[in-house]
Amino acid sequence: MPSLIDFRRRIRSVKNTQQITKAMKMVSAAKLRRAQDRVVAARPYAAQMREILANLVQAAQSDERASESAWLAKREPKNIDLVLVTSDKGLAGAFNSNLIKATQRFITDRPDAKIALTLVGRKGRDFFKRRDAAILGEFVNILAKPAYADAAGVAREIIRRYRDAETDAVYVINNNFKSVMTQTLSEMQLLPVNPQAAAAAPETTRDYLYEQSPLKMLERLMPRYVEVAIFRAMLETGAAEHAARMTAMDKASSNAKDVINSLTLYMNRVRQAAITKEIIEVVSGAAAAS
Secondary structure (H helix, E strand, C coil): CCCHHHHHHHHHHHHHHHHHHHHHHHHHHHHHHHHHHHHHHHHHHHHHHHHHHHHHHHHHHCCCCHHHCCCCCCCCCCEEEEEEECCCCCCCCCHHHHHHHHHHHHHHCCCCCEEEEEEECHHHHHHHHCCCCCEEEEECCCCCCCCHHHHHHHHHHHHHHHHCCCCCEEEEEEEEECCCCCEEEEEEEEECCCHHHHCCCHHHCCCCCCCCCHHHHHHHHHHHHHHHHHHHHHHHHHHHHHHHHHHHHHHHHHHHHHHHHHHHHHHHHHHHHHHHHHHHHHHHHHHHHC
16 A cells, blocks of 8 residues: 555645646637637638639639639549648647548548648648658648748648649648637638639629739639638637647646545545554553553
């Protein structure tokens, strides 16, 4: 049976761990507020950009030179670029494992396609690098405070490959921030743009008047659309990461409290039993002496 000093050491160790988890929860809560504000600010722009591109694609398809545009080409998805956005750090529950499992399902569901991965975040990079996956690019340590220039750097090679017909489709897998308790997995097709899926609801559909050729506008706006979509995915994942870590650290602190209470109760019982045993020995010795 462990001694009282062993119990005290274990309780002290658990309390130290609890202090760390509480501090991590507070840090994540502070970072979550700023990350949430950036996500909320970016969502309307990204949604409007996607709606405009959907209408622009429809208008450009009626152009007699539409077949010359790489953005409007319809190709069988034999080569696919997949952008996976994970976190750079752990201790966030099942946050990263859910993203990695979704990516593995994506690859398994397309056995005939050649899939190249662009990995944003250390956790996804480390996982797939150990498994010799086809990695197109890797970007780490940019999710702590993502900038638009970082997203443009991620998108640069993807845009070039699609424009040069080296890849037939582009997808993004990330976690979207809903609330502190809820982060939803997102799998979105960036390219080619699906006008029906990207268009706004019928009651909010707008007609656009183009002063220049929709095809020329498409050539200039499509790269920006890809950059904005990846930037939003990075912001969403960053906010979702802080929310997931905040929840995980709160549960860890609660579990530590339960362990401390259980150890304290058991320690008191052991101490009480030791005291009772000593009293019995003293009484028995006095009785024997008399």
